[in-house]
Each structure stands twice: as C-alpha cells, then as structure tokens.
Amino acid sequence: MNAVVVYQSKYGATKKYAQWIAESLSCDIKENKNLKAEVLLPYDTIIYGGGLYAESIAGVGLITKHLSLLEGKKLIVYTTGLTPVTCREYYDKLVAEKNFKGDSLSKIKVYHFPGRMFMNELSFVHKTAIKTLKKIISGKENPTEMEKLLLDLCDTEGDFTDKNALKNLLAYVSE
Ligand SMILES: Cc1cc2nc3c(=O)[nH]c(=O)nc-3n(C[C@H](O)[C@H](O)[C@H](O)COP(=O)(O)O)c2cc1C
Incomplete structure (x- = not known):
C-alpha cells in the first residue's frame, strides 16, 4: 500500500x-x-x-x-x-x-x-470568536438544542x- x-x-x-x-x-x-x-x-x-x-x-x-x-x-x-x-x-x-x-x-x-x-492556548482571534458566540447564544430566550450544545462546547476544556x-x-x- x-x-x-x-x-x-x-x-x-x-x-x-x-x-x-x-x-x-x-x-x-x-x-x-x-x-x-x-x-x-x-x-x-x-x-x-x-x-x-x-x-x-x-x-x-x-x-x-x-x-x-x-x-x-x-x-x-x-x-x-x-x-x-x-x-x-x-x-x-x-x-x-x-x-x-x-x-x-x-x-x-x-x-x-x-x-x-x-482557552489559554487560543489565538486572540479564536478566543474572541468563542467569547462572542457565548454572548450571542446566552442572550437568546429560547436557544435550540444545537445552540445549547454549542454553548456547552464554548466552556469545554x-x-x-x-x-x-x-x-x-x-x-x-x-x-
Ligand atoms: C474558533 C474555534 C472554532 C471551533 N469550531 C468548532 C466546530 O465548529 N466544531 C467542533 O466540533 N469543534 C470546534 N472547535 C474545536 C476545534 O475543532 C478543536 O480545538 C480541534 O482540536 C482543532 O484541531 P487542531 O487541534 O488540529 O487545530 C473550534 C475551536 C475554535 C478555537
């Protein structure tokens, strides 16, 4: 092979x-x-x-x-x-x-x-992207299951x- x-x-x-x-x-x-x-x-x-x-x-x-x-x-x-x-x-x-x-x-x-x-290894751009995503989803009144999963992933280390x-x-x- x-x-x-x-x-x-x-x-x-x-x-x-x-x-x-x-x-x-x-x-x-x-x-x-x-x-x-x-x-x-x-x-x-x-x-x-x-x-x-x-x-x-x-x-x-x-x-x-x-x-x-x-x-x-x-x-x-x-x-x-x-x-x-x-x-x-x-x-x-x-x-x-x-x-x-x-x-x-x-x-x-x-x-x-x-x-x-x-988190402490991420580039500035990636850290900012994760923080922004968290902020957007956290602000939603009725997040979808996928959004809830994403929010969990943002906090995963x-x-x-x-x-x-x-x-x-x-x-x-x-x-
Ligand atoms: C800005 C950013 C976006 C990410 N997006 C996703 C994603 O869409 N889906 C996912 O499963 N993981 C996502 N991750 C997690 C990465 O896929 C994970 O860190 C992976 O180990 C990256 O591969 P690498 O270590 O070879 O660079 C994301 C991570 C960062 C920092």
Whole structure:
C-alpha cells in the first residue's frame, strides 16, 4: 500500500492523529502548508485530516477541489473537533453539507475524532470568536438544542484525543 497522511492543525490534535496514523501504516506524512494537489499523485491512498472551525474542515479543499485529479484513489478525510462524535445530526448534516458538495461524499470516506481545546492556548482571534458566540447564544430566550450544545462546547476544556478512535479508519485503509 502506498499511502500518505496530510494534516492541517493549529492546536495539535489533528497533527497527533496524523502521526499515529503514519506510525501505524508506516506511511508518509505531510503538513498542508499551501500544498499543491499534484504532490498527492504518487499515492494510491490519501488520508486528509483537518481541525473543525465553525463547521469547516481546515484546508479540506486540497481534496474536495481536486476530485477529478485524484480520481481512482482511495480518499479518506478525518476531522478533529469538540462536538461529541455521537452527535450525528451535527456531523452528517451541518459538517457534511458545509464541506462536501454535490456527490463528493460518494468518493470520500469520512471519520470524526475528538480534539482538544484550552482557552489559554487560543489565538486572540479564536478566543474572541468563542467569547462572542457565548454572548450571542446566552442572550437568546429560547436557544435550540444545537445552540445549547454549542454553548456547552464554548466552556469545554481538555485534551480528548484518543488513539483508539482510529481503529475503524485504519481497518478501512487495509481493506
Ligand atoms: C474558533 C474555534 C472554532 C471551533 N469550531 C468548532 C466546530 O465548529 N466544531 C467542533 O466540533 N469543534 C470546534 N472547535 C474545536 C476545534 O475543532 C478543536 O480545538 C480541534 O482540536 C482543532 O484541531 P487542531 O487541534 O488540529 O487545530 C473550534 C475551536 C475554535 C478555537
């Protein structure tokens, strides 16, 4: 198997999963810093990981915007976020609709893994975004279930990364 894992990570969780995957598969690992899709051409299996930011998967356009170029390859995307992975409506609707247009999901297998967040590590812009979101939702008289969940997530701190979460992805790569 000729595989590569590519990641885009600001706070380290997505990078950690990429390193675990690369160790398990003994495959190449690359950081997505303005990578061109052409660098993926030598590989049969491409695993892309991106942190979730306001439902967007960081840098996933490297895969989703080049599906024709990557035709015939085994394509896998994983996300890293704080929303519990059991929250299927969030991942299967919001995240799917925002990141995967048309029939792209028929060509890409997607996995979701728990990430990490510590307020004192966040950039000024991210800290402000979280505080603003909290203020907006707290001011709502009748928040939706999704808004209540978001409010909880704004107050969540911890490192929830878990190597065992990779089991299904690794099994799929080997299929
Ligand atoms: C500004 C901001 C927005 C975020 N938005 C989401 C989100 O929409 N969904 C989610 O599940 N987690 C969200 N998170 C949590 C991140 O996905 C989590 O910190 C993850 O570990 C980021 O990946 P990284 O550590 O590789 O950068 C957000 C975090 C920040 C700071």
